[in-house]
Amino acid sequence: MNLLSIRDLRVSFPGTGLRARRTDVLTGVSLDIRRGETLGLVGESGSGKTTIGRAVLGLVPVASGTITFDGQRIDGASRSRRRQLARELQVVFQDPYTSLNPAMPVGATLAEPLIAQGVAGAQAQRTIAELLDRVRLPRTSVDRLPREFSGGQRQRIAIARALALSPRLVVCDEPVSALDLTTQEAVLELLTEIQDDTGVAYLFISHDLTVVRHLSHRVAVIHRGEIVEQGDTAEVTERPQHPYTRKLLLAAPVVDPVRQRERRLAFAREFGREEAR
Numbered sequence: 718m719n720l721l722s723i724r725d726l727r728v729s730f731p732g733t734g735l736r737a738r739r740t741d742v743l744t745g746v747s748l749d750i751r752r753g754e755t756l757g758l759v760g761e762s763g764s765g766k767t768t769i770g771r772a773v774l775g776l777v778p779v780a781s782g783t784i785t786f787d788g789q790r791i792d793g794a795s796r797s798r799r800r801q802l803a804r805e806l807q808v809v810f811q812d813p814y815t816s817l818n819p820a821m822p823v824g825a826t827l828a829e830p831l832i833a834q835g836v837a838g839a840q841a842q843r844t845i846a847e848l849l850d851r852v853r854l855p856r857t858s859v860d861r862l863p864r865e866f867s868g869g870q871r872q873r874i875a876i877a878r879a880l881a882l883s884p885r886l887v888v889c890d891e892p893v894s895a896l897d898l899t900t901q902e903a904v905l906e907l908l909t910e911i912q913d914d915t916g917v918a919y920l921f922i923s924h925d926l927t928v929v930r931h932l933s934h935r936v937a938v939i940h941r942g943e944i945v946e947q948g949d950t951a952e953v954t955e956r957p958q959h960p961y962t963r964k965l966l967l968a969a970p971v972v973d974p975v976r977q978r979e980r981r982l983a984f985a986r987e988f989g990r991e992e993a994r
Contacts (some may be wrong), residue, residue: 766824
């Protein structure tokens with residue numbers, strides 16, 4: 718049984734001006750995430766990938782379609798139902814510099830979801846200490862402010878906050894795109910380690926197919942609000958069928974300058990560019 722099922726999801730936003738038509742952002746998206754699995758959702762900016770995550774979290778209204786979590790529909794869930802869902806459904810946002818309250822010490826940040834769910838006192842303190850251990854930060858971090866940490870450390874704090882209530886699904890919305898390559902690798906390894914230990918599932922949203930390939934069990938590619946290809950990671954990334962998936966692969970940077978040049982030339986040949994710079 719799937720942990721999360723999305724069927725024919727449609728989301729539209731109002732246009733600007735009195736007579737402007739609504740803009741369709743998602744046009745019939747269907748996805749599944751199994752228990753303990755990572756589904757990588759990849760697409761360029763404006764493709765609608767973040768809107769899917771926000772719809773799952775109840776942050777945007779759903780025009781039609783269904784979102785089912787653990788066998789129960791959650792699209793259109795009430796505020797009280799969303800508070801209940803917070804125990805099982807959490808999020809890690811893109812920017813660790815803005816996702817944390819700059820005036821709140823780390824300990825208070827980690828305690829916030831626990832207190833909201835009725836966990837307090839000594840139990841909350843034990844949980845916070847365990848969370849810091851899990852994301853490999855010193856327990857003395859509880860008294861420090863976010864500005865005292867590096868970008869990678871802040872993202873570890875954000876991950877710890879998301880894990881505070883032992884959720885079954887975490888929406889990871891571009892969680893490493895604001896980090897340097899070395900820090901990206903460390904955070905991805907941490908997410909994998911946590912999944913192996915806890916069985917948490919991830920909806921991992923990214924514009925970078927090479928990042929998604931290293932973390933995901935399956936991959937879905939979204940383009941202009943539609944899923945154009947999905948399947949096992951190896952199948953999608955090694956034998957892509959849709960031209961847009963091939964475009965994403967060829968556009969992804971590589972470290973080797975020779976391979977990078979070859980890739981740009983291949984991109985130019987396949988997609989009709991006159992030159993590869």
